[in-house]
Amino acid sequence: MPNMSFRKNKMPVQEPSLRSKNFDEVALGYTLEQAVDEAGRCLNCKNKPCVSMCPVAIDIPGFIAKIREKKFKEAYEIIRQNSSLPAVCGRVCPQEVQCESRCVRGIKGEPVAIGFLERFVADWCDENLKQVEKVVEKTGRKVAIVGSGPAGLSCAGDLAKRGHEVTIFEALHAPGGVLTYGIPEFRLPKKIVEKEMENLKKLGVEVKTNVVVGCSVTVDELFSQGFEAIFISSGAGLPRFMNIPGENLNGVYSANEFLTRINLMKAYKPDSQTPIKRVKRVAVVGGGNVAMDAARAAKRLGARDVYVIYRRSENEMPARKEEIQHAKEEGIIFKTLCNPTRIHGDSLNFVDKIICSRMQLKEPDESGRRRPVEKKGSEFEICVDCVIISIGTSPNPLIRRSTPDLEANSCGGLVVDPQTGLTSKKAVYAGGDVVTGAATVILAMGAGKNAARAIDKYLAELG
Numbered sequence: 001m002p003n004m005s006f007r008k009n010k011m012p013v014q015e016p017s018l019r020s021k022n023f024d025e026v027a028l029g030y031t032l033e034q035a036v037d038e039a040g041r042c043l044n045c046k047n048k049p050c051v052s053m054c055p056v057a058i059d060i061p062g063f064i065a066k067i068r069e070k071k072f073k074e075a076y077e078i079i080r081q082n083s084s085l086p087a088v089c090g091r092v093c094p095q096e097v098q099c100e101s102r103c104v105r106g107i108k109g110e111p112v113a114i115g116f117l118e119r120f121v122a123d124w125c126d127e128n129l130k131q132v133e134k135v136v137e138k139t140g141r142k143v144a145i146v147g148s149g150p151a152g153l154s155c156a157g158d159l160a161k162r163g164h165e166v167t168i169f170e171a172l173h174a175p176g177g178v179l180t181y182g183i184p185e186f187r188l189p190k191k192i193v194e195k196e197m198e199n200l201k202k203l204g205v206e207v208k209t210n211v212v213v214g215c216s217v218t219v220d221e222l223f224s225q226g227f228e229a230i231f232i233s234s235g236a237g238l239p240r241f242m243n244i245p246g247e248n249l250n251g252v253y254s255a256n257e258f259l260t261r262i263n264l265m266k267a268y269k270p271d272s273q274t275p276i277k278r279v280k281r282v283a284v285v286g287g288g289n290v291a292m293d294a295a296r297a298a299k300r301l302g303a304r305d306v307y308v309i310y311r312r313s314e315n316e317m318p319a320r321k322e323e324i325q326h327a328k329e330e331g332i333i334f335k336t337l338c339n340p341t342r343i344h345g346d347s348l349n350f351v352d353k354i355i356c357s358r359m360q361l362k363e364p365d366e367s368g369r370r371r372p373v374e375k376k377g378s379e380f381e382i383c384v385d386c387v388i389i390s391i392g393t394s395p396n397p398l399i400r401r402s403t404p405d406l407e408a409n410s411c412g413g414l415v416v417d418p419q420t421g422l423t424s425k426k427a428v429y430a431g432g433d434v435v436t437g438a439a440t441v442i443l444a445m446g447a448g449k450n451a452a453r454a455i456d457k458y459l460a461e462l463g
């Protein structure tokens with residue numbers, strides 16, 4: 001008999017008052033009993049509506065059935081057929097708009113907690129099983145991967161498992177892309193990414209950090225070094241700004257810079273080489289996951305008042321509902337229907353105020369969301385000593401500029417064949433945010449897997 005409870009098993013979490021002062025993971029994970037009980041809520045639907053909403057089509061009822069039988073290794077193997085990073089996706093996938101959005105249990109209650117179950121299986125296997133990768137015959141073919149985010153990691157792993165010699169070139173001093181420098185420890189512990197890197201190294205993948213492709217070495221130079229195919233997965237790390245007066249004042253950061261200083265450079269430690277000045281009142285501009293991460297990280301750095309300033313209402317916020325809820329519990333103050341018009345500085349050019357207008361929503365614009373329009377004469381100010389701009393990012397043009405035969409669209413994304421990831425240049429493939437613009441981990445990972453299949457086929461055809 002299925003478990004007909006209307007509600008999901010709750011995810012145990014750290015208490016808000018405690019967690020807002022530390023960087024440890026907020027969600028603590030299901031116990032074995034909770035996972036088996038939650039798995040009992042799945043009705044094993046014949047037409048699998050949940051699977052149609054997973055970008056990589058994981059056999060969701062299949063892996064959940066194995067959890068019910070307590071066959072966790074088999075559940076893991078089912079997930080791994082389509083996903084290289086289950087411990088990551090179980091934590092950060094926006095399940096409420098993907099797999100869980102079509103779960104039939106969601107019609108009269110809450111959907112099955114697919115993400116929590118995926119995370120449980122990945123963590124259980126990590127703790128209880130030793131992973132042994134099969135030894136494969138080497139092909140002698142060399143592939144270069146540019147960037148070590150989820151797209152690059154999944155492409156590298158799949159190619160190495162097919163026997164190819166893979167080298168990842170990463171611009172930063174640590175691999176992992178946004179998983180390392182963007183998403184904070186309290187949502188995605190870095191040991192999970194480090195484990196992924198260890199597994200790749202065991203497969204023979206070489207990782208060269210501090211190499212900026214397009215600057216230290218060009219795509220064409222990589223070919224002359226003997227690489228026969230290249231996968232570009234350099235992400236979309238170029239921050240956008242509002243172009244309002246005061247954005248160049250001291251104490252204004254892009255969210256990417258702020259989070260990189262904290263996650264990668266450990267700015268919260270007294271001996272960090274890239275510290276963040278002690279901030280007390282912080283304004284974060286934007287309403288996506290990145291804005292929530294920046295606001296919650298600022299709180300953990302010791303800020304007393306942290307505001308999220310967003311020009312539409314909470315309904316339109318692109319951040320995951322769970323992240324908004326967690327941010328509120330931690331005391332983040334939401335200023336919705338507000339738009340900054342300028343940032344004011346003191347006599348030493350340090351931020352001291354952000355000036356905003358109140359907004360109202362009109363008819364939907366081309367994005368389908370209601371258009372925010374300024375209410376005349378509604379300006380007000382908030383005293384702050386730090387402003388973090390989190391209104392989106394674009395692909396960095398460095399590689400494109402140094403490789404003129406790579407075609408890009410008007411947003412700066414590389415143009416590729418959607419099936420294979422092949423760019424306009426022979427033997428150069430691309431995927432992830434560098435193609436789509438800022439998107440999700442699972443989409444980047446899926447693009448890496450697709451490209452690996454196409455690159456493998458291309459290399460086989462070389463004879």
Ligand code: FAD
Nearest residue numbers: 147149150151171177178182213235432433439440441444
């Ligand atoms: P990235 O992860 O950006 O990796 C690209 C890598 O390439 C980086 O390491 C970069 O240093 C490197 N690189 C760039 N240029 C060069 C060069 N010229 N030479 C060599 N290396 C280079 N998605 C979700 O699904 N859920 C979430 O909760 C979520 N939260 C997020 C929170 C934050 C703060 C951010 C910034 C993003 C978040 N995302 C989330 C989005 C998600 O992380 C990205 O869509 C995903 O990481 C894209 O993967 P990628 O491999 O394409 O690129």
Ligand code: SF4
Nearest residue numbers: 054089093098099115
């Ligand atoms: Fe859901 Fe993401 Fe897992 Fe797919 S990968 S089943 S969307 S949590």
Ligand code: SF4
Nearest residue numbers: 042043045050103104
């Ligand atoms: Fe199970 Fe929900 Fe998928 Fe049906 S839709 S198979 S209940 S997870």
